[in-house]
Amino acid sequence: MATHKDALDERLERLTPEDFRRGLRAFSAKIREAESSWLQTCVRCGLCADSCHYFRADGELESIPAYKLELAASVFRRNFTAAGRLAPALVGARSLDKEMARRWIEAIFGRCSLCGRCSLNCTTGVHIAGVLRAARGALAEMGLVPDDLQATVDLSLSTGNNMGITRQDWLDTVEWIGEELRTETGDPAAGIPVDKTGAKVLFTVNPREPKFYPLSLQASAAVFHAAGEDWTVASEGWDLTNYGLFTGNVEQGRAISENLVRSMERLGCRTLVIGECGHGFAAARWEAPEWRQEGYRFEVRSFLEVMEDYLLEGRIRVDRSRHPGKVTLHDPCNLVRSGGVSEPQRTVLRRTVTRLVEMSPCGRENFCCGGGGGQLSMARFRAKRLQAGSVKAEQIRKTGAATVVAPCHNCIDQLMELNREYKLGVAIKTVAEMVADALIRPACAGMRGEA
Numbered sequence: 001m002a003t004h005k006d007a008l009d010e011r012l013e014r015l016t017p018e019d020f021r022r023g024l025r026a027f028s029a030k031i032r033e034a035e036s037s038w039l040q041t042c043v044r045c046g047l048c049a050d051s052c053h054y055f056r057a058d059g060e061l062e063s064i065p066a067y068k069l070e071l072a073a074s075v076f077r078r079n080f081t082a083a084g085r086l087a088p089a090l091v092g093a094r095s096l097d098k099e100m101a102r103r104w105i106e107a108i109f110g111r112c113s114l115c116g117r118c119s120l121n122c123t124t125g126v127h128i129a130g131v132l133r134a135a136r137g138a139l140a141e142m143g144l145v146p147d148d149l150q151a152t153v154d155l156s157l158s159t160g161n162n163m164g165i166t167r168q169d170w171l172d173t174v175e176w177i178g179e180e181l182r183t184e185t186g187d188p189a190a191g192i193p194v195d196k197t198g199a200k201v202l203f204t205v206n207p208r209e210p211k212f213y214p215l216s217l218q219a220s221a222a223v224f225h226a227a228g229e230d231w232t233v234a235s236e237g238w239d240l241t242n243y244g245l246f247t248g249n250v251e252q253g254r255a256i257s258e259n260l261v262r263s264m265e266r267l268g269c270r271t272l273v274i275g276e277c278g279h280g281f282a283a284a285r286w287e288a289p290e291w292r293q294e295g296y297r298f299e300v301r302s303f304l305e306v307m308e309d310y311l312l313e314g315r316i317r318v319d320r321s322r323h324p325g326k327v328t329l330h331d332p333c334n335l336v337r338s339g340g341v342s343e344p345q346r347t348v349l350r351r352t353v354t355r356l357v358e359m360s361p362c363g364r365e366n367f368c369c370g371g372g373g374g375q376l377s378m379a380r381f382r383a384k385r386l387q388a389g390s391v392k393a394e395q396i397r398k399t400g401a402a403t404v405v406a407p408c409h410n411c412i413d414q415l416m417e418l419n420r421e422y423k424l425g426v427a428i429k430t431v432a433e434m435v436a437d438a439l440i441r442p443a444c445a446g447m448r449g450e451a
């Protein structure tokens with residue numbers, strides 16, 4: 001399935017017996033008690049097949065969630081169960097060798113976005129994505145993470161953000177956006193505060209925003225300004241992404257998550273607000289406290305929850321007539337299914353746009369766009385990623401919407417590719433961009449109907 005060879009294939013060829021032992025040790029350590037029972041409870045009913053966007057798109061056996069699960073389970077049986085050790089053929093137990101490692105890479109990195117949808121329909125409640133993430137962790141231990149995915153982790157560890165944006169470039173971008181905001185609002189005090197000690201809110205962003213989508217950051221800043229929030233960004237430790245979640249390397253994931261903790265402690269802020277990003281929210285809100293084995297001394301919120309509060313409390317006002325066309329909403333898996341944030345974006349959009357049409361299915365049952373699980377960073381699986389994304393493309397087309405709102409910059413990148421690939425002809429926006437475009441500024445409040 002891989003479209004090109006890279007250093008990963010060479011590393012695969014050079015694996016030593018010690019590498020396999022290390023991988024197995026990591027796999028066993030990462031499979032927690034509950035997960036080891038999941039490895040033995042699949043009854044092969046096949047109900048998970050249609051849950052997976054990969055299988056729906058290609059119809060291939062290798063894309064069925066239970067097939068991917070079995071690849072991991074057969075290795076577990078061979079190495080960690082008595083029956084597997086004594087009579088491997090009888091119980092379908094298989095060794096972790098070069099061929100199996102190659103199959104793991106193709107299935108677990110190449111045909112899974114860790115979206116978690118299959119678990120919703122599993123007869124026995126197997127958390128398939130959890131098992132596959134543990135298998136990714138074993139591959140990481142063996143040095144078998146695709147190079148481009150690992151590079152994002154390495155850049156986060158070495159520079160503090162996954163795109164290697166320099167401190168000066170970040171500060172220049174923030175300053176420039178602040179100037180734009182002053183022009184836009186006519187308020188000389190508007191801007192993006194940097195390193196404001198004791199600010200209530202520390203706002204964090206995906207590096208794609210300063211790098212490729214500054215208007216997105218400008219929109220968030222406009223919302224904070226309109227709400228009169230006491231907020232700041234950090235000069236360092238501002239990147240909310242954490243690709244350790246996708247490589248399965250918990251130690252590296254934990255180290256990356258500490259960047260945000262250090263910023264919060266250095267600035268003494270009360271609330272860490274995660275900008276629009278699915279996996280970034282899941283990593284900071286749910287995974288990192290587990291990785292560090294202690295909670296935070298501050299609260300973590302999604303910017304969607306914050307915007308919902310602003311609207312409900314009347315701190316910002318919007319004019320929904322500015323968005324007269326049909327708008328649909330994409331549900332990022334890590335934000336909605338894993339992260340539990342489903343309603344705030346709906347509350348916000350119902351007040352901000354005239355015609356919100358839901359995809360079918362939506363919310364917790366949504367289909368992954370195909371860009372999750374680090375897929376966007378793995379060039380070798382691009383063709384498969386775009387094929388798997390056809391399910392989302394079809395969902396979008398069926399809504400007839402002219403605008404797709406996606407509260408996640410990773411999803412946005414995938415949706416933009418799907419837009420081109422499947423000729424959807426839609427505009428793609430963040431929630432903050434929709435809100436910012438509909439804001440009733442204090443100077444003109446009362447002149448337009450409030451939603």
Ligand code: SF4
Nearest residue numbers: 052112113115116118
């Ligand atoms: S987690 Fe998502 S992509 Fe992976 S097997 Fe399950 S449904 Fe498919």
Ligand code: SF4
Nearest residue numbers: 042043045046048122
């Ligand atoms: S739905 Fe669950 S039990 Fe049935 S085949 Fe899939 S993983 Fe196995």
